[in-house]
Amino acid sequence: xxxxxxxxxxxxxxxxxxxLSAVALAKGPAYTDPDKADADFPFVGEYVGTIKNDDGDVxxxxxxxxLGGGKFRAxxxxxxxxxxxxxxxxxxxxxxxxRQGDTVVFKTDNASAALKDGVIKVMDTDGKPITxxxxxxxSSPTLGAKPPQGAVVLFDGKNAEAFEGGKAExxxxxxxxxxxxxxxxQKVHIEFRLPYQPEDSGQARGNSGIYLQGRYExxxxxxxxxxxxxxxxxxxxxxKNPDVNMCLPPLSWQTYDIEYTAAKFDDSGKLVAKPRIxxxxxxVTIHKDVELPGDRGTTAAPVSPGKDPxxxxxxxxGNPVRYRNIWxxxxx
Numbered sequence: 155x156x157x158x159x160x161x162x163x164x165x166x167x168x169x170x171x172x173x174l175s176a177v178a179l180a181k182g183p184a185y186t187d188p189d190k191a192d193a194d195f196p197f198v199g200e201y202v203g204t205i206k207n208d209d210g211d212v213x214x215x216x217x218x219x220x221l222g223g224g225k226f227r228a229x230x231x232x233x234x235x236x237x238x239x240x241x242x243x244x245x246x247x248x249x250x251x252x253r254q255g256d257t258v259v260f261k262t263d264n265a266s267a268a269l270k271d272g273v274i275k276v277m278d279t280d281g282k283p284i285t286x287x288x289x290x291x292x293s294s295p296t297l298g299a300k301p302p303q304g305a306v307v308l309f310d311g312k313n314a315e316a317f318e319g320g321k322a323e324x325x326x327x328x329x330x331x332x333x334x335x336x337x338x339x340q341k342v343h344i345e346f347r348l349p350y351q352p353e354d355s356g357q358a359r360g361n362s363g364i365y366l367q368g369r370y371e372x373x374x375x376x377x378x379x380x381x382x383x384x385x386x387x388x389x390x391x392x393x394k395n396p397d398v399n400m401c402l403p404p405l406s407w408q409t410y411d412i413e414y415t416a417a418k419f420d421d422s423g424k425l426v427a428k429p430r431i432x433x434x435x436x437x438v439t440i441h442k443d444v445e446l447p448g449d450r451g452t453t454a455a456p457v458s459p460g461k462d463p464x465x466x467x468x469x470x471x472g473n474p475v476r477y478r479n480i481w482x483x484x485x486x
Contacts, residue, residue, distance in 0.1 A: 182222060182353025184360075186474050188405050191350055194220040197258050198350070198378075199403050200235055201274050203287035213239050216274060216287050217379040217403075222353035224253040228260050228267070228274075229379045235292070236398050237438040292402060294409040294436035299343050301481035308333055308466065309480040317468075327477040329362045330470030332456070336463035337367065341483040342412040347476045348376045348387075350404040360404060361471035363391065366414045367464030368457030370446050372433055374475060377401040388435045391452040396433075396440035407478075408436055413485075417448050419461040425449070 185191040198220050204211040215235030219227045230247045231240040240246075249267065251260035258269040265284065267276045272289035301307050307316075309327045314320025317331035326347075348360035360376035370390065377386035382399030389396055402408050411434040418427035428448035433441040446452075449459060457464045468477060 181358075182351060184354075184474050185350040185405070186347075186476070188350075191405070192220075192352065194222075194224060194226070194253060194352060195350060195405075197226065197253070197269055200290050200292060201269075201287035202235060202290050203274075203285050205276075205285045214285070214287065215240060218258070218269065218274075219379040220350075220352040221355075226251040226253065226258050226260070227379065228269075235290075237400050237436070238292070240398075242398070292436070293407070294345075294402075296343065296409045296411055296434070296437055297345060297407055298479065299409075299411075301343070302483060305481045305483045306335060306337075307481045308335075309477065311478060323476075325478070327468070327480070328470075329468050329473075329475050329477075331468050332368065333466040335482075336465050337482055337484060338416045338463045339485040340366070340412075340414050341485060342366070342410070342414065342466065343479065343481050344410050344412075344477060345407055345479045346374055346410070347407050347478075348374065348401075348404050349474045351376065351473070357385065357471070358473075360473050360475055361469075362473065362475040363469040364410065364412075365452075365455060365457075365467035365469065366412065366431065367416065367429075368467045369451035369455045369459060369464055370414075370429065370431065371452040371455065371469070372410060372412065372431075374469075375401075376404045378403050388433065388440045390431070390433075390441060390444065390446070393446060393452060394441065394444055396435065397442075398438060398440055400435040400438045400440055402436060410435060411437075415485075416463070417446075417459065417461070423461065425459075 201216040205214050213234040215231040217229045228249045232244040233239040233241055249260040249262045251258045260267040267274050274287040276284040311325035314322040317333055320331040321328045351359045362374040363371040365371045373389040373391050375387045378401045382396050384395050387401035413432040415430045417429040420426050425448045429446040431444050456467055
């Protein structure tokens, strides 16, 4: 076996091991249909309201996460939801809760809350009402974006022929595939849906990612309500945290709109300009003109750094992540 073939084989084994590791970490069911999800799913989501203070009415947002078995966590954001009012100057506040029949009850040292029928009612320790937050279903402003003239359409729901290893089910693309066409400078639009895995956490919860040129990953993961790290949704894996965690609740359709400038090399093959990337997650800029490493790809990149164009690679970690409406515009 040649050194090149051995390297490719080792890489393939590495990817398979990572996928199996993610499967091994997953301990609970993965729901892909909200109508077939567990009894906790209807409570999951985003909520908004106002609260009075010395400055008058102040907007407040909350994200409610299911932890499995009737357990929940609520994360409250002063000023509004991430990407819609929260300015990161005040840290989010958390409260754990538990479902009691048709109501989820949250308690902290100085307040309690009851979530029922899409409304969170917050009370002080004496049971006096403080505020109410109503469920809000946000969606990306770029959902359904049509490919402009001249765009390369990689997936439009009809078939997966543009991808090596591509498989489609019910008009949706499955993970673990690589585009046959290779690209340099580019703008990419992709829509993705993360499964609902309430009993799992971390890297076992809806894990995938899109690799630009097969070299640099923008992570996909059910990171709804989390802090927003480089290995969470929107992160430039092993490189940079997103500026804001714009991950929507699981089973929501989400978007990445990515502008990528490839690395530049001189005639001798020496790197003279590192690659750069701008990412919008659900219409909000989470990375703006970020410089990527030129001497390495992100973790588990299938293509080594170099001057040649590279493919779009959609990572498989054993979770039922799905994609649709994928297109690329080649740029100068």
